[in-house]
Amino acid sequence: MPIDTEPALAIAEPTGARPLSDLEAGDEKARSRLGLLLALPGIVYLTVFFVIPLGFVVVTSFATRTRTGRTAYESWNTDAYSKIISSDLIRTVAWRSLGLGIITTLICLALAFPLSYFISTRKPVVRNLLLIGVMIPFWSNFLVRTYAWRVLLDSNGLGTRLLGALGLGDGRILFTQKAVVLGMVYGFLPFMVLPLYAALERIDWSLVEASRDLYASGWGAFRRVVWPLSRPGVIAGSILVFVPSFGAYITPALLGGGKDPLLGSYIVGQFLQARNWPLGSALSVVVLVVMLAGTIVYFRTGGRTL
Amino acid sequence: MKRMLLALLVAVTLLAAACGDSSGSSGTQTGAETGAGDSGTEAPASPEPTEAMAAGAQCTPGQTDGDLNLYNWSEYIDPELITKFEDQLGVKVTEDFFPSNEDMFARVSNGNPGFDVVVPSDYMVAIMIEENLLLPLTRDAIPNLGNLAPEFRSGLPFDPEGAYSVAYQWGTTGIGVNLDNVGEDFDESWGLIFDPEMASQFKGKISLLDDPRETMGAALKYLGYSLNTTNLDELAEARDVLAAAVDNVAAFDSDQFEDLLVGGEVDIAHGYSGDFFAAFDGASTDDYDAYEHFYYFVPKEGGTRWVDNMAILADAPHPCTAHAFINFILDAENGAALTNFNFYASPNQAAEEFIDPEILEDPSIYPTPETLAKLEFIEDTGDFEINYQDYFTQAKG
Numbered sequence: 083m084p085i086d087t088e089p090a091l092a093i094a095e096p097t098g099a100r101p102l103s104d105l106e107a108g109d110e111k112a113r114s115r116l117g118l119l120l121a122l123p124g125i126v127y128l129t130v131f132f133v134i135p136l137g138f139v140v141v142t143s144f145a146t147r148t149r150t151g152r153t154a155y156e157s158w159n160t161d162a163y164s165k166i167i168s169s170d171l172i173r174t175v176a177w178r179s180l181g182l183g184i185i186t187t188l189i190c191l192a193l194a195f196p197l198s199y200f201i202s203t204r205k206p207v208v209r210n211l212l213l214i215g216v217m218i219p220f221w222s223n224f225l226v227r228t229y230a231w232r233v234l235l236d237s238n239g240l241g242t243r244l245l246g247a248l249g250l251g252d253g254r255i256l257f258t259q260k261a262v263v264l265g266m267v268y269g270f271l272p273f274m275v276l277p278l279y280a281a282l283e284r285i286d287w288s289l290v291e292a293s294r295d296l297y298a299s300g301w302g303a304f305r306r307v308v309w310p311l312s313r314p315g316v317i318a319g320s321i322l323v324f325v326p327s328f329g330a331y332i333t334p335a336l337l338g339g340g341k342d343p344l345l346g347s348y349i350v351g352q353f354l355q356a357r358n359w360p361l362g363s364a365l366s367v368v369v370l371v372v373m374l375a376g377t378i379v380y381f382r383t384g385g386r387t388l
Numbered sequence: 389m390k391r392m393l394l395a396l397l398v399a400v401t402l403l404a405a406a407c408g409d410s411s412g413s414s415g416t417q418t419g420a421e422t423g424a425g426d427s428g429t430e431a432p433a434s435p436e437p438t439e440a441m442a443a444g445a446q447c448t449p450g451q452t453d454g455d456l457n458l459y460n461w462s463e464y465i466d467p468e469l470i471t472k473f474e475d476q477l478g479v480k481v482t483e484d485f486f487p488s489n490e491d492m493f494a495r496v497s498n499g500n501p502g503f504d505v506v507v508p509s510d511y512m513v514a515i516m517i518e519e520n521l522l523l524p525l526t527r528d529a530i531p532n533l534g535n536l537a538p539e540f541r542s543g544l545p546f547d548p549e550g551a552y553s554v555a556y557q558w559g560t561t562g563i564g565v566n567l568d569n570v571g572e573d574f575d576e577s578w579g580l581i582f583d584p585e586m587a588s589q590f591k592g593k594i595s596l597l598d599d600p601r602e603t604m605g606a607a608l609k610y611l612g613y614s615l616n617t618t619n620l621d622e623l624a625e626a627r628d629v630l631a632a633a634v635d636n637v638a639a640f641d642s643d644q645f646e647d648l649l650v651g652g653e654v655d656i657a658h659g660y661s662g663d664f665f666a667a668f669d670g671a672s673t674d675d676y677d678a679y680e681h682f683y684y685f686v687p688k689e690g691g692t693r694w695v696d697n698m699a700i701l702a703d704a705p706h707p708c709t710a711h712a713f714i715n716f717i718l719d720a721e722n723g724a725a726l727t728n729f730n731f732y733a734s735p736n737q738a739a740e741e742f743i744d745p746e747i748l749e750d751p752s753i754y755p756t757p758e759t760l761a762k763l764e765f766i767e768d769t770g771d772f773e774i775n776y777q778d779y780f781t782q783a784k785g
Contacts (some may be wrong), residue, residue, distance in 0.1 A: 151490075151493070152497050171778055171781060171782055175781070236653055237652065238652075254638075256653070257638045335598075339595075339637070340598045340640030341639070342785035343785055353494075354491065355601075356776075356777035
């Protein structure tokens with residue numbers, strides 16, 4: 083179930099390979115063998131804790147729910163997939179999740195871009211301190227932090243009073259869509275900041291100076307130089323934020339009060355309430371495939387302009 | 389990327405094979421009944437008579453055959469009772485906890501990871517019997533069965549003979565209210581939640597259980613239908629009633645409804661009797677009596693009544709210790725200790741003289757016969773469960 087697991091930070095590296103000398107090429111074979119050996123623990127880990135469980139999900143999606151709600155691994159069919167295709171309810175829930183994912187991603191991008199820009203243009207010492215600041219929340223558990231928001235946003239919560247004083251809300255924020263978006267942006271913002279920072283930090287600022295010398299306006303320099311150069315970071319960050327927010331379960335359940343069901347809660351319901359594992363699995367597989375396809379397309383289209 | 393996808397595909401194919409293997413081995417694990425796990429899918433399997441022959445069912449009172457592995461709801465047993473049992477029988481008890489019947493079922497239905505005693509609710513007992521997951525009880529090994537109130541000895545819809553399960557605790561699902569904000573003078577009805585006029589006074593101050601059967605069941609009861617209906621029109625009506633009420637609802641919450649009520653986030657909370665009392669008790673101090681400010685009731689239209697039951701898994705590693713444990717819990721004083729700890733009603737009639745009088749005389753814990761008559765057990769509706777789930781999801785948004 084692809085729910086609220088914090089994705090590992092993968093920051094896109096430039097792929098410009100250095101030409102190999104003859105001597106290095108001779109070592110190539112031994113080196114690749116060593117590489118395989120070093121990668122082995124990682125491969126084993128991923129196989130045991132990712133590929134095998136995922137395989138079970140795929141297999142379960144073709145199994146049958148018995149009358150009692152047990153999953154029968156004896157009779158195989160694609161009923162679950164037929165239901166996903168034909169169900170208006172699932173479509174509604176999916177659109178809602180898509181909307182929430184896009185909103186979260188856009189807000190994160192809008193907040194993270196200036197922040198990353200600011201960080202990347204500081205002195206190295208300040209830069210590192212600020213980066214640590216961004217990562218500190220990761221040192222505590224996501225669930226615990228979400229519970230903390232519950233306290234902050236309830237009727238007498240500090241957050242509620244603060245937002246009320248600023249005229250940004252009247253009454254309890256907890257159990258509203260506002261609270262859900264707030265919680266998601268809070269949770270996923272670092273996933274946007276870090277890749278954006280990595281991209282902005284690498285930009286050769288003399289290019290910006292050059293563009294200004296050639297009479298580009300400030301906006302023009304941003305649009306023609308900074309933005310294109312930061313694209314890899316924008317793409318990586320958007321994927322890292324969109325993927326978990328599309329399947330989010332914990333944040334909407336705790337902060338949104340379980341109203342307006344999303345894909346994550348629908349899938350959980352299939353497992354823990356309806357005892358309909360095949361449907362829950364099939365929906366997980368569909369979400370996974372759609373995400374994977376979307377990511378590939380996104381990278382490909384982004385890749386051309388890198 | 390292409391090569392990675394290919395590798396993934398290969399892995400999945402390999403897994404399909406591995407999976408076939410593991411379900412096969414769990415089939416053999418699930419017991420002496422040859423392949424019942426496999427064939428039981430199509431035809432509703434009747435409890436296999438051969439199962440009575442399962443080894444280890446020959447136990448005598450107080451006999452032990454190893455340490456006990458107990459799989460129970462959390463906060464459901466006084467830890468002192470566990471210690472007492474360990475001291476009395478000289479065995480060790482390992483406890484594991486489940487948050488819902490569905491979680492427990494998932495964990496034991498494809499091969500028992502080693503549990504002896506489980507504590508499923510009513511409808512889940514019926515399912516587990518049908519799936520051949522439970523060991524028929526050796527009644528001779530549980531002399532304290534006579535302590536049960538007659539209505540719990542036999543005639544329960546999910547296990548009419550009491551052949552597989554022994555009632556542990558029971559309770560009701562109803563409404564908890566904040567008297568300061570709702571007033572002393574309100575109609576004890578589901579209308580507090582579902583009547584648009586009444587409920588709109590408490591907009592944003594209502595919580596409902598995030599459970600399709602309980603919450604759809606409450607709406608069905610409000611409409612005067614059975615909460616086990618398999619009539620799609622009635623269910624649709626209940627969905628519409630619930631959908632209209634969602635505007636007033638703050639949250640669907642099955643885990644913290646009692647805290648939401650006591651903490652003042654909501655004034656009307658739908659939930660389980662014992663959880664409310666535990667919260668009222670926890671909120672009370674020497675100079676603050678929470679019971680004067682909060683109140684739990686079963687609506688006049690009726691609601692859910694549930695029984696959690698002790699049962700022994702068909703392939704329990706220590707069936708005799710399991711029988712000894714059930715007998716221990718059924719002891720009058722021990723049964724009373726349970727109720728005094730978790731505020732749920734005891735099925736143990738002999739225990740009543742040891743139960744705190746306040747609990748025993750509280751009609752919201754021990755409902756009157758008139759109220760009892762209006763309560764229903766949730767029964768599994770088979771394939772129809774899917775409709776409850778979908779209609780509930782539709783109503784929520």
